Amino acid sequence: MIPVGFEYARPDSVDAALALLAEHGEDAVVLAGGHSLLPVMKLRLAAPELVIDIGKLAELQYVRVEGEEIAIGAGTRHRTLEASEVLAAECPLLAAVAHSVGDPQVRHRGTLGGSLAHADPASDLPAGVLALGGTVVLRSPRGERRVPVTEFYTGVFSTVKEPDELVVEVRVPRTGTAGWAYEKFTRRASTGPSSRWPWSTAGSGSSTWGRPRCGPGRPRPRSRAAPRSRRPRRSPTGTPSPPRTSRGPRSTVATSPGCSPGGR
Amino acid sequence: MTSTVKVQITVNGQPTSADVEPRLLLAHYVRDVVGIKATNIGCDTTSCGACTVLLDGESVKSCTVLAVQADQQEVTTMEGLSPSPDELHPVAAAFRQEHGLQCGFCTPGMVMATVSLLAENPHPTEREVRENLEGNLCRCTGYHNIVRAVLAAAEAQGGDS
Ligand SMILES: Cc1cc2nc3c(=O)[nH]c(=O)nc-3n(C[C@H](O)[C@H](O)[C@H](O)COP(=O)(O)OP(=O)(O)OC[C@H]3O[C@@H](n4cnc5c(N)ncnc54)[C@H](O)[C@@H]3O)c2cc1C
Ligand code: FES
Ligand code: FES
Numbered sequence: 001m002i003p004v005g006f007e008y009a010r011p012d013s014v015d016a017a018l019a020l021l022a023e024h025g026e027d028a029v030v031l032a033g034g035h036s037l038l039p040v041m042k043l044r045l046a047a048p049e050l051v052i053d054i055g056k057l058a059e060l061q062y063v064r065v066e067g068e069e070i071a072i073g074a075g076t077r078h079r080t081l082e083a084s085e086v087l088a089a090e091c092p093l094l095a096a097v098a099h100s101v102g103d104p105q106v107r108h109r110g111t112l113g114g115s116l117a118h119a120d121p122a123s124d125l126p127a128g129v130l131a132l133g134g135t136v137v138l139r140s141p142r143g144e145r146r147v148p149v150t151e152f153y154t155g156v157f158s159t160v161k162e163p164d165e166l167v168v169e170v171r172v173p174r175t176g177t178a179g180w181a182y183e184k185f186t187r188r189a190s191t192g193p194s195s196r197w198p199w200s201t202a203g204s205g206s207s208t209w210g211r212p213r214c215g216p217g218r219p220r221p222r223s224r225a226a227p228r229s230r231r232p233r234r235s236p237t238g239t240p241s242p243p244r245t246s247r248g249p250r251s252t253v254a255t256s257p258g259c260s261p262g263g264r
Numbered sequence: 265m266t267s268t269v270k271v272q273i274t275v276n277g278q279p280t281s282a283d284v285e286p287r288l289l290l291a292h293y294v295r296d297v298v299g300i301k302a303t304n305i306g307c308d309t310t311s312c313g314a315c316t317v318l319l320d321g322e323s324v325k326s327c328t329v330l331a332v333q334a335d336q337q338e339v340t341t342m343e344g345l346s347p348s349p350d351e352l353h354p355v356a357a358a359f360r361q362e363h364g365l366q367c368g369f370c371t372p373g374m375v376m377a378t379v380s381l382l383a384e385n386p387h388p389t390e391r392e393v394r395e396n397l398e399g400n401l402c403r404c405t406g407y408h409n410i411v412r413a414v415l416a417a418a419e420a421q422g423g424d425s
Contacts, residue, residue: 105377
């Protein structure tokens with residue numbers, strides 16, 4: 001399968017990428033890791049005239065502590081998140097969620113910004129960032145704005161991002177050793193055999209942040225899925241463990257030490 | 265007809281260069297432009313892993329990478345692993361030793377995924393091997409011998425724990 005022909009630009013800075021986006025509007029599309037966009041272009045479900053490749057922009061690739069938050073460049077790859085020492089110490093939930101994406105080849109290419117912008121309801125990282133109550137930083141020639149991730153998604157595959165905006169950064173709270181859990185509910189119906197597109201749910205609990213969340217298009221778990229009787233419980237180690245938020249086959253379970261979702 | 269873009273990609277240590285259409289996939293670049301055919305295209309939908317190559321040392325599925333995205337980078341295919349035509353790379357040797365292949369279609373991708381895995385994790389457990397080969401399908405072997413081959417290759421390579 002071969003995409004429809006397109007023009008290709010590889011700007012050498014975020015500003016240059018923004019200028020190109022502003023000039024070409026909806027005829028242009030941004031390419032980060034390409035692991036959502038290229039399959040769609042190969043199926044000819046998308047046929048942009050111009051592809052603006054931001055995948056090599058080092059200025060979008062970082063994970064660093066800033067005050068009470070961790071700032072992550074939008075171009076940071078899933079593999080970098082899963083192996084990040086900063087995340088291991090400061091926000092292990094996000095590293096575990098990144099580890100649960102696809103397979104190593106996918107994680108070597110896909111980016112955090114691409115995953116959030118794509119807004120697939122079955123994707124992992126949006127669910128993780130939603131559970132953490134993170135912030136999406138958007139930039140356009142008109143300036144920069146910070147959108148709480150709870151207000152970023154307007155539905156399935158749709159966000160408040162304007163066509164001339166780039167996701168440049170994602171900010172998540174430093175959760176340290178607070179308890180957390182992440183579960184994935186696999187549904188294999190429509191995709192290739194090895195691509196574990198999940199129904200994903202992240203739960204995180206502490207006194208100051210975090211609540212059970214599903215992915216884009218379903219910002220709050222249904223009341224049935226997160227009944228009040230299943231509020232975070234204390235685990236034996238004193239860390240709160242999150243409620244079960246849905247039912248179905250669980251293919252991946254990752255938890256912090258002491259958290260045991262569903263009583264296992 | 266869209267414009268072509270000049271790419272310079274080091275393939276198996278050799279500099280290569282061509283004017284390509286931006287839509288050219290890396291898998292087609294190595295097979296048709298460079299002309300080396302170990303890299304197979306199976307599903308063409310990022311599922312089977314047959315097209316796995318290393319891009320700057322990391323496994324990627326070359327059916328889902330554009331050649332232009334690999335510009336100025338290093339690509340390694342199965343051909344680039346062996347030190348000489350009659351000497352097998354330790355991972356390839358382990359696949360032969362442990363009968364980790366039958367028809368062989370998945371093998372170049374399996375071997376490249378294994379090389380990437382062992383670079384990141386020189387001493388994987390059996391479970392880690394299975395998890396990390398999740399992106400590679402084999403229709404013949406039932407995987408057990410592949411897992412055995414990867415563990416044998418890890419052992420043969422030694423490495424720091
Ligand atoms: C076989 C397979 C299995 C997968 N399994 C999973 C899985 O289990 N869980 C999961 O969550 N995901 C999975 N994915 C998707 C993967 O995580 C993608 O990499 C990710 O969803 C998109 O990131 P990307 O960098 O590849 O984005 P791209 O494909 O490059 O872009 C995706 C979209 O986002 C836009 N975009 C990208 N970056 C930006 C930016 N900085 N600002 C604004 N817009 C931007 C693009 O224009 C495009 O519309 C899988 C993909 C494949 C191919
Ligand atoms: S051919 Fe690339 S993953 Fe199957
Ligand atoms: S050996 Fe035939 S597909 Fe793996």
